[in-house]
Amino acid sequence: MLTLLKNARLYAPEPLGLCHLLIADRRIAAVVADGEPLPASGPGIEAIDLAGQRVIPGLVDPLVHFVGGGGEGGFGTRTAELALEEALASGVTTLVGALGTDALTRTPANLLGKARELAAGGLTTYCYTGSYQLPPVTLTGSVGSDIVFIPEFIGLGEVAISDHRGSQPTASELARLAAEARTAGMLAGKSGIVFIHTGDAPSHLEPLREAARSSAIPLAQFMPTHINRTPALFEDGLRFAREGGRIDFTTSTTPALLADGEVPAAEAVARALHARVEPSRITLSSDANASLPQFDEARRFVGLEPGRLSSLFAALGQCVHDHGIPLERAIGMASGHAAEALKLPHKGRLAPGCDADLLVLADTGWAIDQVWALGRRVYRHG
Known part of the structure; x- marks a missing residue:
């Protein structure tokens, strides 16, 4: 299962600007800066455009x-x-x-x-x-x-x-x-x-x-x-x-x-x-x-x-x-x-090899729009 989260304003936690995240099963396979070639595309890959929403590591x-x-x-x-x-x-x-x-x-x-x-x-x-x-x-x-x-x-x-x-x-x-x-x-x-x-x-x-x-x-x-x-x-x-x-x-x-x-x-x-x-x-x-x-x-x-x-x-x-x-x-x-x-190096960061745990923040205010845990969207507002 491959998922491509496009156009995420990424805090990994360091601010990386507009990026694309490729999720392979439970983990982050790649983080690609906007403007660079995407690591994968085509049939079999679910692409989701976040349109510049902020993305931070899961808590x-x-x-x-x-x-x-x-x-x-x-x-x-x-x-x-x-x-x-x-x-x-x-x-x-x-x-x-x-x-x-x-x-x-x-x-x-x-x-x-x-x-x-x-x-x-x-x-x-x-x-x-x-x-x-x-x-x-x-x-x-x-x-x-x-x-x-x-x-x-x-x-x-x-x-x-x-x-x-x-x-x-x-x-x-x-x-x-x-x-x-x-x-x-x-x-x-x-x-x-x-x-x-x-x-x-x-x-x-x-x-x-x-x-x-x-x-x-x-x-x-x-x-x-x-x-x-x-x-x-x-x-x-x-x-x-x-x-x-x-x-x-x-x-x-x-x-x-x-x-x-x-x-x-x-x-x-x-x-x-x-x-x-x-x-x-x-x-x-x-x-x-x-x-x-x-x-x-x-x-x-x-x-x-x-x-x-x-x-x-x-x-x-x-x-x-x-x-x-x-x-x-x-x-x-x-x-x-x-x-x-707690010696959990695969948590708390958004980088290749880390677990795909992330929060997509709402465009306005301080609120959660989406929660992804281990590569799967488990919550979406509304």
Whole structure:
């Protein structure tokens, strides 16, 4: 199956101007600048003229709760699973699933089954083994064997630190688990990343620093998220990134979280860049279908709202239109940087040999006209 997307104003993510993309099955076979001979034409090739519409890489979301999350207010507050239709329209073509607070009524088997359901619908899906608590819940009996033997499992997460819902892990526990995930990742050709849920306790990211200081594990083996949830955590996150770590900002939010001081994700990106944080150390994730709970000062549950997968594309637009970040730079935060951290070199870029995951943007405003995943159009507006 060959498809030729003609006259695309291409951001790969670098701006390449008007180009033609040849898709062979699931991958990009060629990118040809306008005016150069087309690589193929004729019968058997579906040609689609995009008439100068902007084309960007499909988004890579490193934290999605495929099977729902939360339940901190009881069974009536469990959030729903991610629907395929919502995922296809979101612009996110690569999703990494995680368990969260609840690893009792939700399991790694649930997570893996949902990942394969979404993949059958056309998306690319991966998972983290484990959850907030330690010892980690696994499918095969250990973190290492999950990563080595199950193709979808690429790391460990979402392990909670500085949060009253976690297991209060010690630095030595974090270092040992990171070493296990890292070694398994090396054996399997995966990242072995340890994805970290960061709460609002005053310890912030210090447990990760202590784990790195007391071991041979680099800070970049950890990928802490929710760094924009409080002003103090945000400032600590900037220091963490300057020290060699990665930081991930959450795009889903609520009025209550913003009122409590959360830094909106696009603003967090702009402020981090202004503070001269290396851009490749910054990523965005949606925290989709997680519960976004609110607790009072006594840590009593007040209420929650679910995270939304569409918030990642919305935050990308806010980076560009509200904060003046060039589109080619902003794309990295929502796609390429996560792909690099997760060791997915075929994602987050539009170049020969990469997966044909791309978004065709609407002519006006900030909206998605088409979503292509693995060489197939899976969504078109209207």
